[in-house]
Amino acid sequence: MSATFGYTLQDWQQHAKQDPLHLKSLLIAHFHALNPQDNAWxxxxxxEQLHAQLDALFSQDLTSLDALPLFGVPFAVKxxxxxxxxxxTAACPAARYIAEQDAHVVAQLKAAGAIVMGKTNLDQFATGLVGCxxxxxxxxxxxxxxxxxxxxSSxxxxxxxxxxxxxxxxxDTAGSGRVPAGFNNIVGLKPTKGWISARGIVPACRLNDTPSVFALTVADAYLVASLAAGYDEKEPYSRQHPATxxxxxxxxxxxxxxETLTFCGDKQAEAAWQxxxxxxxxxxxxxxPIDFAPFQQLAEQLYAGPWVAERTAAVGAMLDRPEQMDPTVYQVIRQGVNFSAVQAYQAEYLRADLTRQIQRTLADVDALLVPTTPTxxxxxxxxxxxxxxxxxxxLYTNFTNLADLSALALPAPFRADGLPAGITLLAPAWHDRALAEFGCRWQSLLHLPLGTSGRDLPSTPLSLPASPxxxxxxxVGAHLTGMPLNFQLTSRxxxxxEETQTAAHYRLFALLDGPIKKPGLLKAEQGQAITVELWDIPLARFGEFVAEIPAPLGIGSLTLLDGxxxxxxxxxxxVLNTALEITAFGGWRNWLTAQEER
Structure with missing residues (x-):
C-alpha cells in the first residue's frame, strides 16, 4: 500500500506547504500505486494526462499557495x-463521448489546484442506489x-x-451522494440544489440533480464544496446564495x-441507530419525534409516479436501444413513457403541497435526523x-431534493457485523454550513477511523473556513444573551x-437615557479588556440589524484580545462626557450585577 493512501486533504496541503516541488514526485508515485484493473475506476x-495537469499546475507562481488551496490534491470524478x-460514459459505453470542456464543478476545483486522478464507476445513468x-x-x-x-456514486x-x-x-438526485457514504464509513455532503453548478453533468433529473462531495472528514468535504460552489450564469438551475x-x-x-422508523427487519441496523x-x-x-408520513409520501413520488419521466427525457434516444442499456436501468427509465403531461403537473402540485408540510415541520427544529439507509x-x-x-x-433519501433540503451523511457507530451504518442530517436549503459545523463536532465526538484506511481522525480540531x-x-450590552435586545439577533x-474580551485599550460607559440601559464602548489609549459576546449574523440580515441601532451607537471595527x-x-x-464610566467592572453584566447588589 502506498504511504500516501488515506491522506486527508489537510495531509496533502501540509506536504504542499513544506515542499511544493517534492509534491510533484509524490503525486507521480501515488499515481503508479493505483490499480487500473480496479473496477471502481x-x-x-x-x-500523459497526469503530467499535463502537473505541468499546468507547476507552471504557476508557487511563491504563495494561498490562491491554490487545493494545490496538488488528488481527487476522483464520477x-x-x-x-x-x-x-x-455515465456507465453506458454506447453513450460514450469525449468531453470538450470541464464541467463547471471540475473547472472550479482545478482552478484551486486539484488534480483529477480518474473517472469512477456508477449505476448506469445515475439510476440506482446499489452500485451494481x-x-x-x-x-x-x-x-x-x-x-x-x-x-x-459507487x-x-x-x-x-x-x-x-x-x-x-x-x-445526488435521490441519495446517490449519501447512501455510498453510509455504506463505506465516509462523509457525503449533498449541497443545496443550485449552490454548485450542474453544468457539464449528464443529467438524471435536471430539476433534482446536484453534484455531491465525498471526503474522509466533514471539514474537507465542506471546504471542497465551498471552493466548487458559486453562481453560474450559464446554468439555468444555478442559484445565488441568499446569505440568510x-x-x-x-x-x-x-x-x-x-416517530416511526423501519429497518426492513434488520436488527443490526436498528441497534446501530440506537x-x-x-x-x-x-x-x-x-x-x-415527528410524523414522517409527508417525507415518506414525497420519497415515493420520485420513482413511483410521473417524476420518473424526467429520467426518460434525460436518456433520450438511448431508450430506443435497450440492448445497450443495463436491463434494470432500462426497466426503471422506460416507465416514464406511461405518464401524461396532466399527470406530471398533478405530481408537481402534490410535491409542492408535501414540501410545504415538510417546511412547516422543520421550522420548529434545527434539522431532521434519519438513518442514512434502513438496511x-x-x-x-x-x-x-x-x-x-x-x-x-x-426511504430516507429520496425526498430530499424534491423538498429542496440540504443534507449531510455522517459516519456513525458500526453494526455488530462490522459494516458501517451512517446517519444523515437534513435541513432547509442553504443550511449547508450549519450542517457541516455540527458534523465536525459529531466526527470529533466519535473519533472513528477514516474510511477503510485505518488512519485516525486528525489530531487538530476540525474547523470550517471563514464564511463569506x-x-x-x-x-457588549443589551444584545448579550438573555438581555432585552438579544432578540434582534436571534430573530435574524x-x-x-463565544464569549471573549476586547483588546486592553477600551473604555466602557453606561448610557442611562431611554427605556433600556445601553453601553457605550470607546477605543482609548488608556483602558482595559472588556467582556463581549461574538455572534455570527447572516450577511443579508446584517443591514436590518444595523438599521435598528439608535444614535449615538453605531457599528465599527473592534480589536479583540487575541488580535x-x-x-x-x-x-x-x-455623548460620553455625561455618561457613567464603568470600565473598571470589565463588562456590562458585571456592572448590572453590582447595581442589583446595592
Missing part, C-alpha cells in the same frame, strides 16, 4: 461529470466485498474510502427524528430483487459563537 488517468479531453447496475461491474463494499457499495465512494484520493465528486441561513446550530441543537441516538443525546442534542444488502440479494431492494435504500455569508459581530438567525478584528458596537464620543 472506469477511466484511470494516463501518465463518470457522468465531464473532464475536458477525457471520455464520459454497471457494465463495468459491480463495485463491492469496501468493508465486505459480498455487500453493496451503495450507488449510484466508484467515487469506494476510491475515497480506501484513501486513493483526498476527496471525490459524486452526484445560520452559520451553525446551537451548542445544544434540537433535531427531529421520525447507539447513534444515545451518543447524540449524551452530547446534549434534544430529539423530538444494507448483499450483491447476491440485489441480483435476485434489484428494484424492490433498491427502493428500500431510498456571515458577519461576526461583538456585542444569528448564532452565539482578531470583528465588527462591533461603538459610540459617538461626544
Amino acid at each position: 472506469i477511466h484511470l488517468c494516463t501518465a 463518470d457522468n461529470i465531464d473532464v475536458a479531453g477525457w471520455p464520459t 447496475r454497471s457494465p463495468f461491474g459491480a463495485v463491492s463494499n469496501t468493508f465486505n466485498p459480498d455487500y453493496s457499495s451503495g450507488g449510484s 466508484g467515487s465512494a469506494s476510491v475515497l474510502a480506501r484513501g486513493y484520493v483526498a476527496f471525490s465528486l459524486g452526484t 441561513a445560520p452559520a451553525q446550530f446551537p451548542t445544544r441543537p434540537h433535531f427531529a427524528v421520525p 447507539q447513534a441516538l444515545t451518543a447524540l443525546e449524551n452530547s446534549g442534542v434534544t430529539l423530538t 444494507i444488502h448483499t450483491l447476491a440479494a440485489l441480483e435476485h430483487a434489484p428494484i424492490a431492494l433498491n427502493s428500500q435504500l431510498g 455569508a456571515h458577519v461576526r459581530v461583538a456585542v 438567525n444569528a448564532v452565539f459563537i 482578531r478584528t470583528v465588527k462591533g458596537f461603538i459610540c459617538e464620543p461626544a
